[in-house]
Amino acid sequence: xxxxxxxxxxxxxxxxxxxxxxxxxxxxxxxxxxxxxxxxxxxxxxxxxxxxxxxxxxxxxxxxxxxxxxxxxxxxxxxxxxxxxxxxxxxxxxxxxxxxxxxxxxxxxxxxxxxxxxxxxxxxxxxxxxxxxxxxxxxxxxxxxxxxxxxxxxxxxxxxxxxxxxxxxxxxxxxxxxxxxxxxxxxxxxxxxxxxxxxxxxxxxxxxxxxxxxxxxxxxxxxxxxxxxxxxxxxxxxxxxxxxxxxxxxxxxxxxxxxxxxxxxxxxxxxxxxxxxxxxxxxxxxxxxxxxxxxxxxxxxxxxxxxxxxxxxxxxxxxxxxxxxxxxxxxxxxxxxxxxxxxxxxxxxxxxxxxxxxxxxxxxxxxxxxxxxxxxxxxxxxxxxxxxxxxxxxxxxxxxxxxxxxxxxxxxxxxxxxxxxxxxxxxxxxxxxxxxxxxxxxxxxxxxxxxxxxxxxxxxxxxxxxxxxxxxxxxxxxxx
Ligand code: BG6
Numbered sequence: 392x393x394x395x396x397x398x399x400x401x402x403x404x405x406x407x408x409x410x411x412x413x414x415x416x417x418x419x420x421x422x423x424x425x426x427x428x429x430x431x432x433x434x435x436x437x438x439x440x441x442x443x444x445x446x447x448x449x450x451x452x453x454x455x456x457x458x459x460x461x462x463x464x465x466x467x468x469x470x471x472x473x474x475x476x477x478x479x480x481x482x483x484x485x486x487x488x489x490x491x492x493x494x495x496x497x498x499x500x501x502x503x504x505x506x507x508x509x510x511x512x513x514x515x516x517x518x519x520x521x522x523x524x525x526x527x528x529x530x531x532x533x534x535x536x537x538x539x540x541x542x543x544x545x546x547x548x549x550x551x552x553x554x555x556x557x558x559x560x561x562x563x564x565x566x567x568x569x570x571x572x573x574x575x576x577x578x579x580x581x582x583x584x585x586x587x588x589x590x591x592x593x594x595x596x597x598x599x600x601x602x603x604x605x606x607x608x609x610x611x612x613x614x615x616x617x618x619x620x621x622x623x624x625x626x627x628x629x630x631x632x633x634x635x636x637x638x639x640x641x642x643x644x645x646x647x648x649x650x651x652x653x654x655x656x657x658x659x660x661x662x663x664x665x666x667x668x669x670x671x672x673x674x675x676x677x678x679x680x681x682x683x684x685x686x687x688x689x690x691x692x693x694x695x696x697x698x699x700x701x702x703x704x705x706x707x708x709x710x711x712x713x714x715x716x717x718x719x720x721x722x723x724x725x726x727x728x729x730x731x732x733x734x735x736x737x738x739x740x741x742x743x744x745x746x747x748x749x750x751x752x753x754x755x756x757x758x759x760x761x762x763x764x765x766x767x768x769x770x771x772x773x774x775x776x777x778x779x780x781x782x783x784x785x786x787x788x789x790x791x792x793x794x795x796x797x798x799x800x801x802x803x804x805x806x807x808x809x810x811x812x813x814x815x816x817x818x819x820x821x822x823x824x825x826x827x828x829x830x831x832x833x834x835x836x837x838x839x840x841x842x843x844x845x846x847x848x849x850x851x852x853x854x855x856x857x858x859x860x861x862x863x864x865x866x867x868x869x870x871x
Contacts, residue, residue, distance in 0.1 A: 394801040395868060401515065401811060402863040403475035404468060404818025404835075405769050407522040407567065409451045411821045412481065414458035418497035421487025423524035424535075424583050425451040428592065430827035430842060433741055436591040437827045439579065441531075448844065450822045450829065455838045456848055457821075461505050463850060464819055467836055469512035471856060472863035476514050477768050477814045478505065479522035479567065482548055489529035490544045494551050502552075506559040517562035517768070517814070519632065520549055520616065523580035523824060535583025536572070536605035539689070542612045549616040553624060561626050564705055564768065565613035568634035570662040572606040580824065582606065599682045607686050610665050614699025628702045631666040632768060635659055635706040635757070637749045638730050641715025651714040653678075654730070660760075667704060667761045669697040704761055707769030707816065708796075711736070711749040741773055741831060747795035754803040754810060764811045770796055771816035773823065773831040776853065784837045784853040793855065794870045797862055815859070819850065835859050 409425040416422070422443075430450045431437035440447060457464060468476060482489065484498030509516045525535060533541050553563075571577035578584045578595045582605040588595050613631070620627040638654050640647035656674055664672040670693065679686065712723055712730020720731030724742025736744040750770070757765055772792040776784045793815070804810050817833030820840070825831075829840050835856040840846035861869045 394805040396801070396804060396866050397811070398866075400866060401475035401517075401766070401813070402867075403473040403477065403514065403812070403814040405477035405814040405816050406457070406479070406819075406821060407519070407524075407824070408479045408481035408484070409454070409522070409524045409822075410817075410824060411454045411457040411819070413452065413454035413456045415449075415452040417458070418484075418501065419487060419495040420481065420498060421483040421489075422527040423481060423483040424527055424530050424579065424585060425524050427527055427585075428579070428827065431592075432826055432828055432830075432842075436593040438591050439585060439589055439595065441589050450827045450842075455819065455821055455840055458501070460848070460850075462508055464836070465505075465508045465512055465514065467850060467852070467856075468818060469514060471818070471835065471860045473512075473514050473818075474863075475517055475562075475812055475814055476509055477517045477519065477564075479519035480552055481524065482521060482545075483524070483526040485551060486526060486544070486548055487528075489526035489541075489548075499551075499555055502556065503559070506556060510559065515562065516560050517564065517766075517812075518552075518556075518560050519564045519567050520552070521545070521565065522567040525583045530583040530585050534586035536608045537582075537584055537586075537601060539608055542608055542615065545612045546615050546619065550619055553620060553627070557624055557626070561628060563616075563620060563627055563629040564632045565616050565629065565666075565701075566609055567632050568707060569606070569609055569613065569631065569666075570633050570658060572609060573602060573657060573661060575602070578602070582609065599684050603679070603684045604686060606662070607688065607692070610662065611692050611695055613666060614669075614696045617699035617701055618695070630703040630705045630766065631663055631701045632705045632707070633659065633663050635708050635753050636730065637708075637711040637746070637753045638714045639711065639733065641713045641717065641720060641731055644716065646716045647714065650716050654714045663704060663757075663761070665696060666699075666701050667763065669700040671696075701763075703764040703766060703811065704757060705766045705768040706753070706757065708750050708753060708767055709770065709772075709816075710738075710743040711746040712744065739772055740775060741826075743773070745772070745792060747792075747799040750796055751799040751803045751806070754800070754808045755806050758808040762809075764809045766812040766814075767800070767810070768812075768814050769816040770813070771833040773833050775830055776820075776832045776837060778837070782851075784851070786853050786855050789835075789853070789855045790858040793859060793862070797867055798870060801867060818859075
Protein backbone atom coordinates (compact mmCIF):
# COMPACT_ATOMS: atom_id res chain seq x y z
CA UNK A 392 0.00 0.00 0.00
CA UNK A 393 1.24 3.48 -0.83
CA UNK A 394 2.21 5.58 2.15
CA UNK A 395 0.22 8.73 1.74
CA UNK A 396 -1.87 11.17 3.66
CA UNK A 397 -5.60 11.43 3.04
CA UNK A 398 -7.04 13.99 0.64
CA UNK A 399 -7.90 17.01 2.75
CA UNK A 400 -5.21 16.23 5.32
CA UNK A 401 -4.63 19.48 7.24
CA UNK A 402 -1.15 20.99 7.03
CA UNK A 403 -0.29 24.04 9.04
CA UNK A 404 1.20 25.57 12.14
CA UNK A 405 0.30 26.29 15.75
CA UNK A 406 0.58 29.39 17.92
CA UNK A 407 -0.55 30.48 21.38
CA UNK A 408 -1.97 33.94 22.02
CA UNK A 409 0.26 34.77 24.95
CA UNK A 410 3.43 33.74 23.13
CA UNK A 411 2.84 35.76 19.97
CA UNK A 412 0.22 38.49 20.28
CA UNK A 413 1.88 40.96 22.64
CA UNK A 414 -0.39 44.01 23.16
CA UNK A 415 -0.93 42.68 26.66
CA UNK A 416 -2.61 45.78 28.02
CA UNK A 417 -4.31 47.37 25.05
CA UNK A 418 -7.94 47.56 23.91
CA UNK A 419 -9.30 46.50 27.27
CA UNK A 420 -7.28 43.30 27.74
CA UNK A 421 -6.56 42.26 31.33
CA UNK A 422 -3.29 40.65 32.44
CA UNK A 423 -3.02 36.89 32.24
CA UNK A 424 -0.75 34.67 34.33
CA UNK A 425 2.01 34.74 31.70
CA UNK A 426 2.18 38.51 32.00
CA UNK A 427 3.48 38.05 35.54
CA UNK A 428 6.36 35.81 34.47
CA UNK A 429 9.79 37.24 33.64
CA UNK A 430 12.13 36.07 30.90
CA UNK A 431 14.60 33.29 31.71
CA UNK A 432 16.98 30.99 29.88
CA UNK A 433 18.16 27.39 29.83
CA UNK A 434 20.26 28.07 32.94
CA UNK A 435 18.04 30.61 34.70
CA UNK A 436 14.37 29.85 35.49
CA UNK A 437 11.64 32.36 34.80
CA UNK A 438 10.22 34.11 37.88
CA UNK A 439 6.67 34.87 38.93
CA UNK A 440 6.05 38.34 40.35
CA UNK A 441 2.78 39.30 42.03
CA UNK A 442 3.09 42.91 40.83
CA UNK A 443 4.54 43.98 37.50
CA UNK A 444 8.11 45.09 38.26
CA UNK A 445 9.03 48.00 35.97
CA UNK A 446 12.69 46.93 36.09
CA UNK A 447 12.03 43.33 34.97
CA UNK A 448 11.58 41.94 31.45
CA UNK A 449 8.28 40.20 30.70
CA UNK A 450 8.62 38.73 27.18
CA UNK A 451 4.92 37.92 26.76
CA UNK A 452 3.97 41.58 27.09
CA UNK A 453 5.12 42.24 23.54
CA UNK A 454 5.41 38.74 22.06
CA UNK A 455 6.18 39.20 18.38
CA UNK A 456 3.37 41.74 17.97
CA UNK A 457 1.08 39.34 16.13
CA UNK A 458 -1.73 41.56 17.42
CA UNK A 459 -0.78 44.23 14.90
CA UNK A 460 1.00 42.08 12.29
CA UNK A 461 -1.35 39.13 11.94
CA UNK A 462 -2.23 39.98 8.34
CA UNK A 463 1.38 39.80 7.20
CA UNK A 464 1.97 36.62 9.20
CA UNK A 465 -1.12 34.81 7.94
CA UNK A 466 -0.23 35.79 4.36
CA UNK A 467 3.17 34.14 4.87
CA UNK A 468 1.49 31.01 6.27
CA UNK A 469 -0.73 30.94 3.19
CA UNK A 470 2.34 31.25 0.98
CA UNK A 471 3.69 28.08 2.60
CA UNK A 472 0.39 26.43 1.70
CA UNK A 473 -1.18 26.14 5.15
CA UNK A 474 -4.70 24.75 5.20
CA UNK A 475 -4.97 24.97 8.99
CA UNK A 476 -3.78 27.40 11.65
CA UNK A 477 -3.96 26.56 15.31
CA UNK A 478 -4.43 29.67 17.46
CA UNK A 479 -5.62 30.30 20.95
CA UNK A 480 -7.93 32.96 22.26
CA UNK A 481 -6.59 34.96 25.15
CA UNK A 482 -9.29 34.56 27.80
CA UNK A 483 -8.30 37.86 29.40
CA UNK A 484 -8.81 39.70 26.10
CA UNK A 485 -12.46 38.61 26.27
CA UNK A 486 -13.03 38.71 30.03
CA UNK A 487 -10.23 40.90 31.47
CA UNK A 488 -10.87 39.70 35.03
CA UNK A 489 -12.32 36.32 34.12
CA UNK A 490 -15.77 37.02 35.53
CA UNK A 491 -16.71 40.46 34.20
CA UNK A 492 -20.41 41.19 33.64
CA UNK A 493 -19.88 41.77 29.90
CA UNK A 494 -17.24 40.54 27.46
CA UNK A 495 -14.75 43.02 26.03
CA UNK A 496 -16.02 43.91 22.54
CA UNK A 497 -12.61 45.08 21.30
CA UNK A 498 -11.14 41.67 22.17
CA UNK A 499 -13.95 39.81 20.42
CA UNK A 500 -13.57 42.03 17.36
CA UNK A 501 -9.83 41.30 17.15
CA UNK A 502 -10.43 37.56 16.77
CA UNK A 503 -13.21 38.23 14.25
CA UNK A 504 -10.58 39.91 12.10
CA UNK A 505 -8.02 37.15 12.60
CA UNK A 506 -10.44 34.34 11.71
CA UNK A 507 -11.74 36.26 8.70
CA UNK A 508 -8.18 36.75 7.52
CA UNK A 509 -7.56 32.98 7.83
CA UNK A 510 -10.67 32.23 5.80
CA UNK A 511 -9.71 34.74 3.09
CA UNK A 512 -6.52 32.72 2.67
CA UNK A 513 -8.34 29.38 2.65
CA UNK A 514 -6.95 28.48 6.08
CA UNK A 515 -9.15 26.61 8.55
CA UNK A 516 -8.65 27.93 12.09
CA UNK A 517 -8.48 25.47 14.98
CA UNK A 518 -8.79 27.26 18.29
CA UNK A 519 -7.49 26.34 21.73
CA UNK A 520 -9.77 27.79 24.35
CA UNK A 521 -7.10 27.86 27.02
CA UNK A 522 -3.46 27.71 26.07
CA UNK A 523 -1.42 28.11 29.24
CA UNK A 524 -3.10 31.22 30.51
CA UNK A 525 -5.96 32.39 32.60
CA UNK A 526 -6.83 35.92 33.66
CA UNK A 527 -4.41 36.85 36.45
CA UNK A 528 -7.31 38.10 38.52
CA UNK A 529 -8.84 34.58 38.65
CA UNK A 530 -5.47 33.04 39.48
CA UNK A 531 -5.01 35.52 42.31
CA UNK A 532 -8.51 35.41 43.75
CA UNK A 533 -9.25 31.71 43.35
CA UNK A 534 -5.76 30.17 43.25
CA UNK A 535 -6.41 29.20 39.64
CA UNK A 536 -8.10 25.87 39.05
CA UNK A 537 -7.99 25.04 42.77
CA UNK A 538 -11.49 26.50 43.03
CA UNK A 539 -14.68 25.20 41.47
CA UNK A 540 -15.87 28.76 40.85
CA UNK A 541 -13.49 28.91 37.91
CA UNK A 542 -15.44 26.18 36.10
CA UNK A 543 -18.43 28.50 35.65
CA UNK A 544 -16.20 31.37 34.53
CA UNK A 545 -14.62 29.12 31.92
CA UNK A 546 -17.93 27.77 30.63
CA UNK A 547 -19.28 31.31 30.31
CA UNK A 548 -16.19 32.33 28.36
CA UNK A 549 -16.61 29.27 26.09
CA UNK A 550 -20.27 29.95 25.49
CA UNK A 551 -19.41 33.57 24.57
CA UNK A 552 -16.76 32.66 22.01
CA UNK A 553 -18.69 29.67 20.62
CA UNK A 554 -21.67 31.93 19.93
CA UNK A 555 -19.57 34.73 18.48
CA UNK A 556 -17.42 32.60 16.17
CA UNK A 557 -19.86 29.82 15.35
CA UNK A 558 -19.66 30.54 11.62
CA UNK A 559 -15.93 31.27 11.57
CA UNK A 560 -14.44 28.48 13.66
CA UNK A 561 -15.48 24.83 13.51
CA UNK A 562 -12.49 23.13 15.13
CA UNK A 563 -11.87 23.62 18.85
CA UNK A 564 -9.60 22.26 21.59
CA UNK A 565 -10.34 22.76 25.27
CA UNK A 566 -7.09 22.90 27.32
CA UNK A 567 -3.58 22.90 25.92
CA UNK A 568 -1.51 20.01 27.30
CA UNK A 569 -4.00 19.47 30.11
CA UNK A 570 -1.97 16.50 31.38
CA UNK A 571 0.89 18.74 32.48
CA UNK A 572 -1.34 19.82 35.35
CA UNK A 573 -0.59 16.47 36.98
CA UNK A 574 3.03 17.38 37.63
CA UNK A 575 4.69 20.18 39.56
CA UNK A 576 5.91 21.64 36.28
CA UNK A 577 2.33 22.53 35.34
CA UNK A 578 1.48 24.50 38.49
CA UNK A 579 1.98 27.81 36.75
CA UNK A 580 0.88 27.47 33.17
CA UNK A 581 -1.52 24.52 33.30
CA UNK A 582 -3.44 24.89 36.51
CA UNK A 583 -2.34 28.40 37.62
CA UNK A 584 -1.98 27.37 41.27
CA UNK A 585 -0.02 30.54 41.96
CA UNK A 586 -1.79 32.38 44.76
CA UNK A 587 0.67 33.63 47.37
CA UNK A 588 3.74 32.56 45.42
CA UNK A 589 6.56 34.71 44.09
CA UNK A 590 9.92 33.50 42.84
CA UNK A 591 11.47 31.03 40.40
CA UNK A 592 8.90 28.90 38.58
CA UNK A 593 10.94 25.79 39.42
CA UNK A 594 10.19 26.33 43.12
CA UNK A 595 6.41 26.48 42.73
CA UNK A 596 5.52 23.17 44.40
CA UNK A 597 2.02 21.92 45.13
CA UNK A 598 0.84 18.68 46.71
CA UNK A 599 -0.60 15.83 44.60
CA UNK A 600 -3.94 16.54 46.30
CA UNK A 601 -3.91 20.17 45.13
CA UNK A 602 -2.78 19.27 41.62
CA UNK A 603 -5.28 16.50 40.98
CA UNK A 604 -8.15 18.48 42.49
CA UNK A 605 -7.34 21.35 40.12
CA UNK A 606 -7.10 18.89 37.26
CA UNK A 607 -10.49 17.45 38.18
CA UNK A 608 -11.98 20.93 37.89
CA UNK A 609 -10.37 21.35 34.48
CA UNK A 610 -11.60 17.96 33.30
CA UNK A 611 -15.15 18.85 34.35
CA UNK A 612 -14.83 22.27 32.69
CA UNK A 613 -13.55 20.63 29.52
CA UNK A 614 -16.42 18.14 29.50
CA UNK A 615 -18.98 20.92 30.00
CA UNK A 616 -17.48 22.88 27.09
CA UNK A 617 -17.61 19.77 24.88
CA UNK A 618 -21.22 19.12 25.84
CA UNK A 619 -22.20 22.71 25.16
CA UNK A 620 -20.54 22.54 21.75
CA UNK A 621 -22.29 19.29 20.89
CA UNK A 622 -25.71 20.48 22.05
CA UNK A 623 -25.72 23.88 20.37
CA UNK A 624 -23.30 23.69 17.46
CA UNK A 625 -23.46 20.44 15.52
CA UNK A 626 -21.01 21.91 13.00
CA UNK A 627 -18.24 21.96 15.65
CA UNK A 628 -15.59 19.32 16.21
CA UNK A 629 -13.98 19.56 19.61
CA UNK A 630 -10.89 17.76 20.86
CA UNK A 631 -8.58 17.30 23.83
CA UNK A 632 -4.90 18.22 23.76
CA UNK A 633 -2.22 16.15 25.48
CA UNK A 634 1.49 16.69 25.84
CA UNK A 635 2.65 13.27 24.73
CA UNK A 636 6.07 12.54 26.17
CA UNK A 637 6.72 8.99 25.14
CA UNK A 638 8.85 7.00 27.56
CA UNK A 639 10.62 3.67 27.19
CA UNK A 640 11.76 1.28 29.92
CA UNK A 641 15.47 1.88 30.55
CA UNK A 642 16.15 -1.88 30.45
CA UNK A 643 14.22 -5.10 29.92
CA UNK A 644 14.17 -5.64 33.69
CA UNK A 645 10.44 -6.22 34.38
CA UNK A 646 10.70 -3.68 37.20
CA UNK A 647 11.65 -1.03 34.62
CA UNK A 648 8.82 -2.11 32.35
CA UNK A 649 6.32 -1.74 35.18
CA UNK A 650 7.77 1.62 36.22
CA UNK A 651 7.45 2.81 32.65
CA UNK A 652 3.85 1.63 32.43
CA UNK A 653 3.07 3.66 35.55
CA UNK A 654 4.81 6.70 34.09
CA UNK A 655 2.99 6.38 30.75
CA UNK A 656 -0.31 6.24 32.60
CA UNK A 657 0.49 9.15 34.89
CA UNK A 658 1.95 11.38 32.27
CA UNK A 659 0.23 10.47 28.99
CA UNK A 660 -2.91 8.43 29.50
CA UNK A 661 -4.62 9.71 32.63
CA UNK A 662 -6.30 12.84 31.21
CA UNK A 663 -7.06 11.48 27.76
CA UNK A 664 -8.59 8.35 29.28
CA UNK A 665 -11.06 10.68 30.99
CA UNK A 666 -11.59 12.99 28.03
CA UNK A 667 -11.95 10.26 25.41
CA UNK A 668 -13.69 7.53 27.42
CA UNK A 669 -15.68 9.74 29.79
CA UNK A 670 -14.57 8.28 33.11
CA UNK A 671 -11.56 7.98 35.38
CA UNK A 672 -9.44 4.97 34.41
CA UNK A 673 -9.35 1.89 36.63
CA UNK A 674 -5.71 2.47 37.62
CA UNK A 675 -6.58 5.90 39.10
CA UNK A 676 -8.07 4.37 42.26
CA UNK A 677 -4.77 2.86 43.41
CA UNK A 678 -2.72 5.84 42.26
CA UNK A 679 -4.93 8.20 44.25
CA UNK A 680 -4.81 5.98 47.34
CA UNK A 681 -1.03 5.62 47.29
CA UNK A 682 -0.49 9.33 46.75
CA UNK A 683 -2.92 10.58 49.39
CA UNK A 684 -5.32 12.05 46.85
CA UNK A 685 -9.02 12.30 47.71
CA UNK A 686 -10.91 14.12 45.03
CA UNK A 687 -13.78 16.25 46.11
CA UNK A 688 -16.56 15.85 43.57
CA UNK A 689 -19.99 17.38 43.34
CA UNK A 690 -23.00 15.23 42.44
CA UNK A 691 -23.19 15.32 38.68
CA UNK A 692 -19.44 15.57 38.02
CA UNK A 693 -19.14 11.96 36.86
CA UNK A 694 -22.20 12.31 34.65
CA UNK A 695 -20.73 15.50 33.16
CA UNK A 696 -17.46 13.72 32.40
CA UNK A 697 -19.39 10.91 30.72
CA UNK A 698 -21.42 13.35 28.63
CA UNK A 699 -18.47 15.42 27.45
CA UNK A 700 -16.23 13.09 25.49
CA UNK A 701 -14.19 14.56 22.68
CA UNK A 702 -14.56 14.02 18.92
CA UNK A 703 -10.90 13.66 18.14
CA UNK A 704 -7.59 13.32 19.96
CA UNK A 705 -4.76 15.82 19.63
CA UNK A 706 -1.23 15.81 20.93
CA UNK A 707 2.00 17.68 21.01
CA UNK A 708 5.04 15.55 20.29
CA UNK A 709 8.61 16.74 20.69
CA UNK A 710 10.71 14.06 22.33
CA UNK A 711 10.92 10.84 24.30
CA UNK A 712 12.54 9.80 27.58
CA UNK A 713 13.43 6.64 29.42
CA UNK A 714 12.25 5.40 32.82
CA UNK A 715 14.16 3.01 35.06
CA UNK A 716 14.47 1.75 38.59
CA UNK A 717 18.21 1.31 38.93
CA UNK A 718 18.92 4.82 40.11
CA UNK A 719 21.64 5.41 37.54
CA UNK A 720 19.78 7.47 34.96
CA UNK A 721 21.25 10.66 33.66
CA UNK A 722 18.39 13.13 33.27
CA UNK A 723 17.28 14.67 29.97
CA UNK A 724 15.50 18.03 29.61
CA UNK A 725 12.04 19.25 28.65
CA UNK A 726 9.93 22.27 29.51
CA UNK A 727 7.41 20.52 31.75
CA UNK A 728 8.30 16.83 31.79
CA UNK A 729 11.62 15.24 32.53
CA UNK A 730 12.93 11.70 32.20
CA UNK A 731 16.13 9.78 31.59
CA UNK A 732 18.61 10.24 28.76
CA UNK A 733 18.45 7.73 25.94
CA UNK A 734 21.92 6.84 24.62
CA UNK A 735 20.48 6.08 21.18
CA UNK A 736 19.01 9.54 20.59
CA UNK A 737 20.47 12.94 19.74
CA UNK A 738 19.11 16.01 21.52
CA UNK A 739 18.56 19.69 20.78
CA UNK A 740 20.69 22.35 22.42
CA UNK A 741 17.99 22.56 25.10
CA UNK A 742 18.35 18.82 25.75
CA UNK A 743 15.07 17.65 24.14
CA UNK A 744 15.70 14.18 22.73
CA UNK A 745 14.82 13.85 19.05
CA UNK A 746 12.89 10.67 18.29
CA UNK A 747 10.88 10.50 15.05
CA UNK A 748 10.39 6.72 15.32
CA UNK A 749 8.84 7.40 18.71
CA UNK A 750 6.18 9.47 16.98
CA UNK A 751 5.17 6.51 14.86
CA UNK A 752 5.10 4.35 17.97
CA UNK A 753 3.06 6.92 19.93
CA UNK A 754 0.50 7.38 17.15
CA UNK A 755 -0.03 3.64 16.96
CA UNK A 756 -0.41 3.35 20.73
CA UNK A 757 -2.94 6.19 20.84
CA UNK A 758 -4.98 4.87 17.94
CA UNK A 759 -4.99 1.31 19.28
CA UNK A 760 -6.32 2.64 22.56
CA UNK A 761 -8.99 5.08 21.38
CA UNK A 762 -9.78 4.48 17.69
CA UNK A 763 -10.75 8.09 17.02
CA UNK A 764 -9.15 10.54 14.56
CA UNK A 765 -5.83 12.00 15.68
CA UNK A 766 -4.24 15.34 14.93
CA UNK A 767 -0.67 16.33 15.79
CA UNK A 768 -1.12 19.93 16.85
CA UNK A 769 2.47 20.60 17.95
CA UNK A 770 5.79 19.23 16.80
CA UNK A 771 8.96 21.16 16.29
CA UNK A 772 12.51 21.94 17.19
CA UNK A 773 13.79 24.87 19.20
CA UNK A 774 17.19 25.99 17.92
CA UNK A 775 19.51 28.96 17.95
CA UNK A 776 19.41 30.35 14.40
CA UNK A 777 22.10 32.56 12.93
CA UNK A 778 21.51 35.09 10.19
CA UNK A 779 24.21 34.38 7.58
CA UNK A 780 26.24 36.92 5.66
CA UNK A 781 23.77 36.63 2.80
CA UNK A 782 21.13 37.90 5.22
CA UNK A 783 19.30 34.55 5.31
CA UNK A 784 18.80 31.83 7.91
CA UNK A 785 19.97 28.42 6.71
CA UNK A 786 18.48 25.82 9.05
CA UNK A 787 19.18 22.30 7.77
CA UNK A 788 18.74 20.89 11.31
CA UNK A 789 15.10 22.05 11.37
CA UNK A 790 14.46 20.70 7.87
CA UNK A 791 15.91 17.35 8.89
CA UNK A 792 13.73 17.23 12.02
CA UNK A 793 10.64 18.10 9.99
CA UNK A 794 11.27 15.55 7.26
CA UNK A 795 12.00 12.73 9.66
CA UNK A 796 8.82 13.38 11.62
CA UNK A 797 6.69 13.60 8.46
CA UNK A 798 8.24 10.33 7.32
CA UNK A 799 7.31 8.74 10.66
CA UNK A 800 3.75 10.04 10.29
CA UNK A 801 3.55 8.48 6.85
CA UNK A 802 4.58 5.14 8.32
CA UNK A 803 1.94 5.49 11.02
CA UNK A 804 -0.73 6.22 8.42
CA UNK A 805 0.36 3.12 6.56
CA UNK A 806 0.12 1.22 9.87
CA UNK A 807 -3.57 2.17 9.86
CA UNK A 808 -3.64 5.25 12.08
CA UNK A 809 -6.41 7.75 11.24
CA UNK A 810 -4.20 10.85 11.25
CA UNK A 811 -6.07 13.93 9.99
CA UNK A 812 -3.68 16.84 10.40
CA UNK A 813 -0.33 18.24 11.41
CA UNK A 814 0.39 21.73 12.72
CA UNK A 815 4.05 22.54 13.34
CA UNK A 816 4.72 24.39 16.57
CA UNK A 817 5.74 28.01 16.14
CA UNK A 818 5.85 28.32 12.33
CA UNK A 819 7.04 31.85 13.05
CA UNK A 820 9.53 32.54 15.88
CA UNK A 821 7.69 33.30 19.13
CA UNK A 822 8.40 33.52 22.86
CA UNK A 823 9.31 30.17 24.42
CA UNK A 824 6.81 28.97 27.02
CA UNK A 825 9.42 27.20 29.11
CA UNK A 826 12.29 29.67 29.19
CA UNK A 827 10.67 32.86 27.90
CA UNK A 828 13.45 33.22 25.35
CA UNK A 829 13.28 34.45 21.78
CA UNK A 830 16.63 32.76 21.14
CA UNK A 831 14.91 29.37 21.22
CA UNK A 832 13.42 29.56 17.75
CA UNK A 833 10.99 27.12 16.14
CA UNK A 834 9.94 29.17 13.12
CA UNK A 835 10.10 28.71 9.38
CA UNK A 836 9.82 32.49 9.48
CA UNK A 837 12.53 34.42 11.27
CA UNK A 838 11.54 37.35 13.47
CA UNK A 839 14.13 40.00 14.17
CA UNK A 840 13.55 40.19 17.90
CA UNK A 841 16.02 39.38 20.66
CA UNK A 842 16.13 38.64 24.35
CA UNK A 843 17.59 42.03 25.20
CA UNK A 844 14.44 43.61 23.77
CA UNK A 845 16.12 44.83 20.56
CA UNK A 846 15.07 44.04 16.98
CA UNK A 847 12.94 45.50 14.21
CA UNK A 848 10.30 42.70 14.33
CA UNK A 849 10.86 42.24 10.57
CA UNK A 850 9.85 38.81 9.26
CA UNK A 851 11.93 36.77 6.76
CA UNK A 852 11.78 33.28 5.26
CA UNK A 853 14.27 30.63 6.44
CA UNK A 854 15.32 27.70 4.22
CA UNK A 855 12.83 25.53 6.13
CA UNK A 856 10.03 27.77 4.83
CA UNK A 857 10.58 26.37 1.34
CA UNK A 858 11.04 22.80 2.57
CA UNK A 859 7.68 22.87 4.34
CA UNK A 860 6.11 24.53 1.29
CA UNK A 861 7.25 21.56 -0.84
CA UNK A 862 6.00 19.04 1.70
CA UNK A 863 2.58 20.66 1.78
CA UNK A 864 2.32 21.09 -1.99
CA UNK A 865 2.98 17.36 -2.42
CA UNK A 866 0.71 16.33 0.48
CA UNK A 867 3.70 14.92 2.33
CA UNK A 868 5.23 13.05 -0.58
CA UNK A 869 8.17 15.34 -1.40
CA UNK A 870 10.70 15.11 1.42
CA UNK A 871 13.61 16.12 -0.85
C1 BG6 B 1 4.43 22.98 24.43
C2 BG6 B 1 3.51 24.15 24.63
O1 BG6 B 1 4.69 22.44 25.68
O2 BG6 B 1 5.70 23.19 23.94
C3 BG6 B 1 3.91 25.42 23.91
O3 BG6 B 1 2.18 23.84 24.32
C4 BG6 B 1 5.41 25.56 23.95
O4 BG6 B 1 3.23 26.51 24.46
C5 BG6 B 1 6.02 24.38 23.23
O5 BG6 B 1 5.89 26.77 23.44
C6 BG6 B 1 7.52 24.44 23.09
O6 BG6 B 1 8.10 24.62 24.36
P1 BG6 B 1 9.11 25.80 24.67
O7 BG6 B 1 9.27 25.78 26.14
O8 BG6 B 1 10.34 25.48 23.93
O9 BG6 B 1 8.45 27.06 24.17
